Amino acid sequence: MKTSFEAIVKNYPNAKNDSLIPILQKIQDDEGYISENSVIKVGEYLKIPTSKIYGVATFYNQFRFEPTGKYHIQVCRGTACHVLGSASVLQELEKHLKIKAGQTSRDGLFSIEVVACIGACGLAPVICVNGEFFAKVTKESIKEIIDNYRNKESK
Amino acid sequence: MSFQIEVNNRNLEANKGETILDVLNRNGIKVPTLCHMKDFFPSGSCRMCVVENLRTGKLITACSYPVEERMKIKTHSPKVIESRKTIVELLxxxxxxxxxxxxxxxxxxxxxxxxxxxxxxxxxxxxxxxxxxxxxxxxxxxxxxxxxxxxxxxxxxxxxxxxxxxxxxxxxxxxxxxxxxxxxxxxxxxxxxxxxxxxxxxxxxxxKNHFPGIQEALRNPEKTVVVQYAPAITVSLAEELGFKPGKDINGIINAALRLIGFNKVFDTSFTADLTIMEESAELIDRIQNNGVLPMITSCCPAWVKYAEEFVTDFIPNISSCKSPQQMMGAVIKSYFAEKSNIKPEDIYSVSIMPCTAKKFEAQREEMTHNGISDVDAVITTRELAQFIRLYGIDIHNIEPEIADSPLGVRSSAGKLFGATGGVMEAAVRTTYYKLTGEELINFRIPEARGLKKRKEIKLKIGDLEIGLAVVNGLANAKILLDEIKAGRKDIHFIEIMACPGGCIGGGGQPIEFDENNVIARMNSLYDIDDRATIKVSHKNPDIIELYNQFLGKPLGSKSHKLLHTKYCKRDVLL
Missing domain, CATH: 3.30.70.20 (Alpha-Beta Plaits)
Structure with missing residues (x-):
């Protein structure tokens, strides 16, 4: 359920620059991403130029600027996963879906997000699709996982 | 409070609150800087200006580090030099x-x-x-x-x-x-x-470079290529070509432009005079007929776009007069075309401006007539220097010439447009005459002169007391406009220029930015005014002739069609 912008900023009366990140986080929680429209509204509310808001938001990995896909894939890039090859998993995933981390595929099915640590180091390298975990993924198995979701859709 | 710090084994006087760089600069010690700009808050991000603090052995940024008592610094120790070199290598x-x-x-x-x-x-x-x-x-x-x-x-x-x-x-x-x-x-x-x-x-x-279009037009025998140059150009080009900064090389520029191949050379200061005729008529009209006040100048295209985006409430306040560049463009393709029997579409109109926003202004939709743009190409001061080099003009060995008539004679009021406060001064000279029938004593408004960010003037014209304001730098303009929005009523006429110092500090000027050069350009403009015989726009003989032969009267129907424009809100991400 989307909360209106007014309802979000009601929690931040007399907000100044330092409320920018919490407000953006709340917007992303509700809408799944930061839209152009919401940046304009935040800018008007906090009197910050949109270029600055976009600058702050792109600084952090947590913000995305496209709606998430039907299947949102979180790729863990924590230390344990990194040591066991999560970089090549991410690379393969990006190649296979033809999108970069932070983007959503054109058909709206898949989106990729890089997360620092999912907290499942024992399963490394791990990815998480809509809350479902896949342990010890490899360059090969990742394709299967994606294709399974794709097949589910085409049925 | 002042104390001594030791720099390169020398004792130097330092004041509390200063940065190390301040002290070094004052004492002729040069350290390289990149991100640092005078009068701006230091960011210390490039680290080019590092010096070695001998007490701690650490490298610190001179631009952002405040001086401390008993400080001991080396500005060019092996460690410092090595570190600076690595920074450049990494860049x-x-x-x-x-x-x-x-x-x-x-x-x-x-x-x-x-x-x-x-x-x-x-x-x-x-x-x-x-x-x-x-x-x-x-x-x-x-x-x-x-x-x-x-x-x-x-x-x-x-x-x-x-x-x-x-x-x-x-x-x-x-x-x-x-x-x-x-x-x-x-x-x-x-x-x-x-x-x-x-x-x-x-x-x-x-x-954005407009060279190819201009060169093609110059090669095309069917095109009459005309050029105009802004008031600030003649005092700004000097140092790019090896003259003393601020030197007025008007005549040399005229000669050089003809040698390059331009068929007619016109002075935008002429249409600056024309702007004044229209603008002062508009000001008087607004004051006498309860129009929207304060009226704000419209010569600066960066300010106009700013208003269309950021302060849309003030759009009705902006004078409907086109800028001198666009007035010249319109007059060239109507009056000049008619007079010389050339079809407007056979004229290629180039303008030389100290400004990049003029490139934008020239291609605005409002600045065309019957699908022909009034100004076809705009080049900056820097590009003019490049053009002169490209065509092999030996600028130091040519004889000065005068600009072409009928659009080349100017008053010194039009020339003043180049400096912040100049439009105001020129407009007041003519408004004063129109309202009282007498000329302003000495023609000068000293309070409007100088590079100050904001100048406010109270002036009595007959029994009318009007408030004038001059601002440069759009951030400063915003402060003034906020005051007016909050209820200030004592200001009737505002000159706004986007660039610090006005056009002499414009974004199209020579790159090496030095405030002393801007001051030299400004003083050069004031000198021209002091020496001029025609100091007011309404006494410019060519202006009088233009109205008699072609335009009729200021704010008349022909003026309205050719010399005035409108503005509208722009929807952009602010």
């Missing part, structure tokens, strides 16, 4: 390295630093920057691949202009400078002032 490691094909070659801070630090081989190889060129703007070309992330453009855009069209995006080695949502500059809030180009150490920001 070069991901740079495109196309100096031979770069517009800023020979005039690039990065190139200069590489030379100063004796960098002759590539020690560090990095992944080259691979950002897209942004050609979308009609004034400014952005090449983030050449950007070294010093952030000077971001600071100027935010603090001087209050626009903030650009900022740092992303993080770490992926950082670059871009607009909100990474859109083209043309759809951003950028007002095209070009101050970012002036402060850019490399060619990451440059003006």
């Amino acid at each position: 070069l490691s991901n740079h495109p390295d196309d100096c031979l094909f770069c517009v800023r070659t020979g005039n690039c801070d990065l190139q200069k630093l590489a030379k100063e630090h004796n960098i002759t081989e590539r020690r560090i190889t990095g992944v080259k920057n691979n950002h897209n060129l942004d050609l979308s703007s009609s004034s400014i070309v952005r090449d983030p691949a050449k950007c070294i992330l010093c952030g000077r453009c971001v600071q100027v855009c935010e603090q001087v202009m209050g626009v903030s069209a650009i900022d740092f995006l992303n993080r770490g080695s992926n950082s670059y400078i871009g607009t909100a949502f990474d859109k083209g500059l043309n759809v951003s809030s950028c007002v095209n002032c070009g101050q970012c180009i002036l402060v850019c150490p490399t060619a990451a920001l440059t003006e």
Whole structure:
């Protein structure tokens, strides 16, 4: 359920620059991403130029600027996963879906997000699709996982 | 409170609150800087200015580190030199390295630093920057691949202009400078002032080049190629060509332009006079007929775009007069065309401006008649110097000439347009005469002169007391407009110029920004005014003739069609 912008900023009366990140986080929680429209509204509310808001938001990995896909894939890039090859998993995933981390595929099915640590180091390298975990993924198995979701859709 | 600090084994006087760089500069010790700009808050991000603190053995940034008592510094110890050299090498490691094909070659801070630090081989190889060129703007070309992330453009855009069209995006080695949502500059809030180009150490920001169109027109025998140059040009070009900064080389420019091949050479100061005729008539009309006040000048296209984006409430306050460039464009393709029996479409109209926003202004939809643009190409002061070199004109060995009639005679009032406060002074001279029938004593308004960011003047014209204000720098303009919005009623006429100092400090001026040069240009304009025989626009014989033969009277129907325009709100990401 989307909360209106007014309802979000009601929690931040007399907000100044330092409320920018919490407000953006709340917007992303509700809408799944930061839209152009919401940046304009935040800018008007906090009197910050949109270029600055976009600058702050792109600084952090947590913000995305496209709606998430039907299947949102979180790729863990924590230390344990990194040591066991999560970089090549991410690379393969990006190649296979033809999108970069932070983007959503054109058909709206898949989106990729890089997360620092999912907290499942024992399963490394791990990815998480809509809350479902896949342990010890490899360059090969990742394709299967994606294709399974794709097949589910085409049925 | 002052105390001594030890720099390179010498004792130097330092005041509490100063930075190390302040002390070094005062004592003639040079340390290289990149991100630092005078009068701006130091960011200390490039670390070029590091010096060694001998008490701790650490390197500290001179531009941002405040002096401390008993401080002991070395500015060129082996450690410092090695560190600076590495910084430059790292900056070069991901740079495109196309100096031979770069517009800023020979005039690039990065190139200069590489030379100063004796960098002759590539020690560090990095992944080259691979950002897209942004050609979308009609004034400014952005090449983030050449950007070294010093952030000077971001600071100027935010603090001087209050626009903030650009900022740092992303993080770490992926950082670059871009607009909100990474859109083209043309759809951003950028007002095209070009101050970012002036402060850019490399060619990451440059003006859009109009050379090919002009060269083609010059080659085409069927085209009559006419050129106009802004009031500020004649006092700004000097140092680019090796004269003393601020020297007025009006006659030499006329001669050089003819040698290049321009068929007619006109002086935009003439239409500055015309602007004054129309603008003072409009001011009097607004005062006498309860029009919208304060009236605000419209000569500066960066200010006009700013108003259309940021302060839309004030659009009705802006004078409907076109800027002198556009008035000249319109008059050339109507009056001059008619008089010389040339079809407007056979005229190629070039203008030389100290400004990048003029490139944008010339292609505004409102600035065309029957599908023909009034001004076809705009080049900056810098580009004019390049043009003169390109055509092999030996500027030091040509005889001065005068501009062409009928659009080449000017009063010195029109010439004053180049400096902040000049439009105000010129407009008041004519308004005073029109309202009282007498000339302003000495013709001068000393309070309107000088580079101050804001000047306010109370003036009695007959029994009418009017309030005048002059501001330069759009951030300063915003402060004044906020005061007016909050209820100030004592100001009737405002001159707003986007660039610090007005057009003499414009974004199209020679790159090496030095306030002393701007002052020299300003004084040169005042000198011209002191020496002039015609000091008021309404006494310019060619202006009188233009009205008698062609336009009728100020604010008349022909003026309205040719010399006035309208503005509208722009929907951009603010």
